Amino acid sequence: MITVQQAEQIILENAADYGAEIVLFDEALGRVLAENIKTDRDLPAFNRVTMDGIAINFKAVEQGINMFTIKATQAAGDIPTDIEGIDECIEIMTGAALPDLVDTVIRYEDVEIKDGKATLLTSEIKKGQNQHLKGADKKQGEIILTPGQLITPAVISLVASVGETELRVKRIPRVVILSSGDELVEVGATPSAYQIRRSNSYMLQAILAQQGLKALVKHIPDEPEIIKQQLGLCLQNFDVILLSGGISMGKFDYIPQALKELQVAQLFHKVQQRPGKPFWFGKHSNGVVVFAFPGNPIASFMCTQRYFIPWLNASLGLSPKKTMYAVLADDFSFQPQLEYYLQVKLHFNEQGQLLAAPVEGNGSGDFANLADTDAFMELPLEKSEFKKGEVYPIWLFNQL
Ligand SMILES: Nc1nc2c(c(=O)[nH]1)N[C@H]1C(S)=C(S)[C@@H](COP(=O)(O)OP(=O)(O)OC[C@H]3O[C@@H](n4cnc5c(N)ncnc54)[C@H](O)[C@@H]3O)O[C@H]1N2
C-alpha cells in the first residue's frame, strides 16, 4: 500500500493539458488565463483628479494667494480647460484629467465658493495633492497578467479596463461522475427500507461546481457487463471519470476488474489513509484518467478535495496552493498506521491563530457530520497521539 505523498505524486504526474479556448471576458470568472494581457495605454491614462474641488497652480499658495477666480468647471471625461492667470482655478471633479497649468487639487470641504470665487479655508496644502499620476500604476504596453492567472473579480476589472473583450483561457476537462451500487436510488425516489439515495454523486458534482467545472452525473447498476459497457462509453466521451463506490473487497465491487478489462492501467489501488483507503487511480492509453473513490461519503469527499482538486489545478496550469496550517484545539488519538483526515471546525482566535476543533462524527459513513465542519486536518501516520497546541496541515473545504 502506498502513502498519501506517493499517491499525490502519481496523481500530479498525470496532470494533463486540455488546451485553451476563447471566452467572453465577463464570462471568464474562475477560469485560468492562457495568454499575456498588456495595457493598451498608461494606467491611469492621464493625471487623474481624486477629489471633487478646485485645481490651482501651487505657486499661487507660495505667493500667498488664497482667493481664486473660477475659470471653468470640468467634469470627468471633459477636455481639460486651463487657467490663464495664477489667481485662477478650475472647479474640477473626481476622475477628470488635470489641466497642464494646474498641479494641486483642494477638496470642496476646504474651500468656500461664492460669486464665482473660491476662497481657501485651509493652509495645509501640499504641492501635487489629490491626483493619481499618469502611468503611476502601469505603463502602456506593460504585461499585466500572464498565463496561469486565476480570473478573479479584480482580474476582470483589469482586463475590462484595457479593452479585452475576449480572453484565451484553459479548457476545462470533461468530467463524468459515476455512482454504482444497487442500493442507491435517485434523489426524488422513495428508497425501500434497505436502500439509500445517491447523495455522493451530487456532493461530488457540487464540489466540482465550486471549481467552475460542470460535471455530468450518471449511475451504473451492479451488473458487470453494463458496468463495462458504460465505462467503455465514458472512456470515449470524457477526459476524466470519477467513480464513487464499488472498488473495495465486496462481492459486487466489479469496478477494478471492469477497468482492467477496458485497458485502464491501474497506477495504484489503496492508500495508507483513513478515510479513503480503497482509493483506486488509473489511466487509459487514450489519456483518460480514472479516479475511483471509495463509496463511503466522507471517503469520496476527502479524496476529491485532497487529490482531484490539486490534479485539476495542475492540469489547468495553476501554481500549487500553499499548504495551510492550523493549531489543534484538543488532544486527539488515532492508533492505526494510516494518515488520518480529522474533520475540524475552524476559527481565528484573538491572537490571529487558526484553531481547529475536532468534530469527529461516526466514521466515514457519517455525512451529516460533514455539514458542521470546515476542513480536514492531515494527521501523519507516524504518530498516534496528537496534542492540543500542535500544528498540522489542513485541507479547507468551506470559506472561513
Ligand atoms: N473487507 C473489507 N471491507 C471493506 C474495506 C476493506 O478494506 N476490507 N474497506 C472499507 C472502506 S474503508 C470503505 S471506504 C468501503 C469502500 O467500499 P466501496 O468503494 O466498494 O464502496 P461501496 O461498498 O459501494 O459503498 C460503501 C458505502 O457507501 C455508500 N455509497 C456508495 N455510493 C454512494 C452514493 N453515490 N451516495 C451515497 N452513498 C453511497 C454505500 O451504500 C455503502 O454504505 O469499503 C469498506 N469495506
Ligand code: MOO
Ligand atoms: O476509507 Mo473508508 O472511508 O475509511 O470508510
